[in-house]
Amino acid sequence: MVELDDVFGDIFADVEAVVLFGPSGSYYERLQEIEDLDVVVVGTENTVGAETFVELPIEFQNVAERIRFGLEGAFEQEIIDDGDDLACATSVFDDDIDTISRVRADGDSQTGIYNLFAKSRADPDVIKSVLELAIELGKKGQKGKPVGALFVVGDAGKVMNKSRPLSYNPFEKSHVHVGDPIVNVMLKEFSRLDGAFVISDSGKLVSAYRYLEPSAEGVDIPKGLGARHMAGGAITRDTNAISIVLSESDGLVRAFKGGEIILEVDPEEY
Numbered sequence: 001m002v003e004l005d006d007v008f009g010d011i012f013a014d015v016e017a018v019v020l021f022g023p024s025g026s027y028y029e030r031l032q033e034i035e036d037l038d039v040v041v042v043g044t045e046n047t048v049g050a051e052t053f054v055e056l057p058i059e060f061q062n063v064a065e066r067i068r069f070g071l072e073g074a075f076e077q078e079i080i081d082d083g084d085d086l087a088c089a090t091s092v093f094d095d096d097i098d099t100i101s102r103v104r105a106d107g108d109s110q111t112g113i114y115n116l117f118a119k120s121r122a123d124p125d126v127i128k129s130v131l132e133l134a135i136e137l138g139k140k141g142q143k144g145k146p147v148g149a150l151f152v153v154g155d156a157g158k159v160m161n162k163s164r165p166l167s168y169n170p171f172e173k174s175h176v177h178v179g180d181p182i183v184n185v186m187l188k189e190f191s192r193l194d195g196a197f198v199i200s201d202s203g204k205l206v207s208a209y210r211y212l213e214p215s216a217e218g219v220d221i222p223k224g225l226g227a228r229h230m231a232g233g234a235i236t237r238d239t240n241a242i243s244i245v246l247s248e249s250d251g252l253v254r255a256f257k258g259g260e261i262i263l264e265v266d267p268e269e270y
């Protein structure tokens with residue numbers, strides 16, 4: 001007699017750990033009862049109070065991205081090792097877990113997406129707020145028209161030294177921070193205009209309308225994209241800032257660090 005377990009059981013047989021994506025208290029508790037099994041919880045919040053937890057900066061809609069981010073985080077936190085076989089349990093359709101994916105941890109295939117948030121100079125919450133803002137701006141556009149925007153986050157002093165003003169700075173003497181609802185409205189309004197926003201490590205709006213003049217050249221950017229992405233990429237090689245760029249032409253949001261594209265998301269999927 002062949003049972004379903006004989007056919008599909010291989011997917012979770014002999015795994016080093018179960019990586020549970022999303023809040024699911026009952027699964028977490030039941031898994032805890034299995035002897036010698038490590039359970040890692042990944043999510044935007046640790047709602048189950050898991051001992052071993054990896055925080056997601058956004059709720060990735062793309063499952064492969066969600067898993068990749070979670071595993072990079074687990075790898076960075078030394079929860080999992082290179083070569084570990086893992087059963088990743090996540091939801092594809094609803095909120096409930098409906099899918100198990102067997103993945104082998106591969107230290108060489110790190111994209112740096114976890115480092116973008118957890119190991120940048122800027123506060124992770126600041127990066128998260130700016131990413132959310134760019135996604136929202138990409139979804140809605142400005143009065144129905146697509147808009148582009150460039151946010152440079154962290155290492156603001158150096159970024160200011162490698163840029164110059166295109167117009168008066170509306171944030172000159174203000175003490176406003178990203179995440180503040182009023183600031184989000186202001187940023188959306190200003191995003192129609194040229195140049196970059198410069199944001200400090202702690203999220204203070206340092207300047208709008210900055211023309212970036214990074215010295216690094218030849219950053220690899222996808223074909224069809226131009227000066228905004230080139231400057232946004234290059235400034236992150238020249239400084240310890242990261243940048244988040246919304247493209248007016250293809251509508252995607254990209255994050256750069258160390259001159260490389262670390263993340264590419266379609267706002268329509270969020």
Ligand SMILES: Nc1ncnc2c1ncn2[C@@H]1O[C@H](COP(=O)(O)OP(=O)(O)OP(=O)(O)O)[C@@H](O)[C@H]1O
Nearest residue numbers: 148194195211212225226227228229231247248249
């Ligand atoms: N060095 C720079 N610093 C800051 N902003 C810049 C810089 N270069 C270009 N921009 C801004 O980017 C806008 C779009 O430029 P461009 O079309 O060359 O960029 P892009 O990478 O193709 O981006 P998009 O996909 O949004 O069109 C410009 O109008 C300008 O506001």
Ligand SMILES: [Mn+2]
Nearest residue numbers: 224225226249
């Ligand atoms: Mn363009």
